[in-house]
Amino acid sequence: MNKQNSRYRWIVFAAVLFTYFLIVSQRTAPGLISDQLMKDFNLTAATIGLLTSIQFLAYAGLQIPVGIFSDRYGPNYFLIIGAVLNGIGTLIYSMAPNAFFLLLARLLAGIGDSTIWVNLVLILSQWFRVQEFVKLLGMAGMAGSLGFLMATVPYSAWISSFGWRAPFFSTGVILCLCGLMLYFVLVKRPKQLALTDSESGVKKAVRKKGQKRENTLLLLRRIFSSRQAWATFLCHFGLVGTYVGFIGSWAVPYGMHVYGMTRSGASQLIMVGLIGALIGAPLTSWISSRLDSLKRPYIIVHIIVCLSWIVFLIFGGKPPIYLLMILFLIIGYGNGASSLTFAVVRQSFPIQEVGVVSGFANTGGFISAVLLPSIFGKILDHFHAASISTGYRYGFMIPVMFTLLGLIGGLLIKGKRKEAEQTGEVTA
Template identity: 25%
Template structure:
């Protein structure tokens, strides 16, 4: 455990996830080009992206079960191969139907990757570094978003649609070769901290789904992961280029700040959850609603938000990436080792369920807003206008409210079960902060 070979396996698996994120986000960078190439409206483009994410979300639980049964390396290699085929098909597609099939393949391959990488970690690492590794995987994967925002976007701009997506397909083929060469299943070590299950009724997928900790992980991932998914996969780049009018270089730079936010905050979040495991949900709430507060200022600023404010907002969205991974850590620590894959898959579907709902509804609202503008007497259509985005971006707030209610509801159940089974009582955050402040106060000295 924690050996040099373990780090080699980690590197190969993380590289496969990096390339997977590139494939996941490439269509968002090409969203405006896709509108012209396929001669469709915003709702259709959002539907293509939503189909990809629906497939991803639906496969999270089956992939988790397969990772537990046949091993993560097989799924990582297979996922890279399927994504290579999907991107190659998209490169030569001339109609929206073929594009949908191509993105379905990308969604299938993407679904097989991340959960498998996370499932692999307990087989090669142990100790306090384990919860931090989930953050490191997320950070490494987000480098794929930099690749889509810069090299891929530049290649798309200079060489066109087909060469750009063929290059992306080649990257997935390379990831498959690397994973096949270095990624191995490993042998998990049984520790005294492992959650043991004796009753066979508690060993199935249904048991993982019904555990409050798994459900809490789902809601935490949905709350923190919805906006990064929605902006990173589809609507972030069009908002910057068409909505705010930024040139491609400026838009790519701001778009990449999501990755910077992830890279900077990931180690900090990992350290915090390792030191304060009972306060993980509080951290999710604080990070996510802090981001939404900044977003509100961006949307309300007239006539248009300044570049520095938009940059801060995209940085804060990046911080939500590590916050969403807290949900996976909650699900993992609430389940026995044999169910880590299925529990992670259930939790990891949260942000993508929220993502595909918001992606679809944002596209619908953009179309409706443009139709209202034309009906009111506007001389021309402006599908991706800033005013349209101001209205459409109210949708994620509604999803966040639902996610917050779900998180608080399941947190109460999780904490009650923790008290019943282990005798650990988790006090409200304000009580814990008050006690901590009291402990730090120096004793009074009488003169």
């Protein structure tokens, strides 16, 4: 039976998205306890920034290798291993006795996380037709936003009730069990149902065309010299990294220190941004379909998000609370809209290169997420003797500059029309 015609594909979809939902929650959940870690382990703001950065550094550094190997050997086992590694890292984090184990834990979590999105994209492309794929990619983006949402008020309430170690320990156990579940769903059960392909999608494509696989170095050289690949890299750098990097490390402390909020209150404020992210993926995809364009709506999103960060500078790092909520809603919307990056990849590159180019584009977002927390932390440390809002005011210059680079990426996207019957894609 063909995978793309089987009902079982919806079980695959649910299992993969649930795992992705949990893993995404662990990107930002540590940000809820930044101030607690500083007290418990006597850490500086720069060290807290490093904790976030090391996770995203591992993620960013492995995106291209993961894309290459997943294209070549298939995505199933990489997704399983990633879920287990993320679970183990979260368990170590929950039991860490000192800063070294905190860093080790976030490194393992980052390595595990690095396998998730690229392989999710490849698994969905194997199990679903092109017309379904575009819609489900938006749903996957929503699942990620729900993961971020869980790491606000619900996780904050859990931490307040039981301390910070128990929630991370429980989540680590569940993630390890998710790895076991994925083995049965992606590997064992499809074999029993005779749904397993003997070859990966890329191998089939190469064999069908009677071509040899392109040398990896030549492939990378061609991608690195591609304007379209760099455009997607910069787009993700500007939208994803600024949002994830700030939410994952400094958003809750910002609300507590600058506005005098409780941890729960700051989490509720950040939740507004996550609601924006939930709206961003499906709404922007719908708009781009109505306009028959990816580039135009994407450029508008980049402009609006960049202007939103500039507003923080205009108000000296402390805009009025009502405006703050609007700004986080818009910035969150931009993060959700970043799913258009992978729509551009899909419509611009051959299917056998989608994994590695997706990895390259995703690298941009998480290089930004690596740089922002550390630079932001160093700025806060530099202005520690001044008022707390002064440090944040200068810190907000970083996301402004990063989103300007994202806007440049949007402008660099080249329109490309393909036969709709063959690809089901829209024009950039």
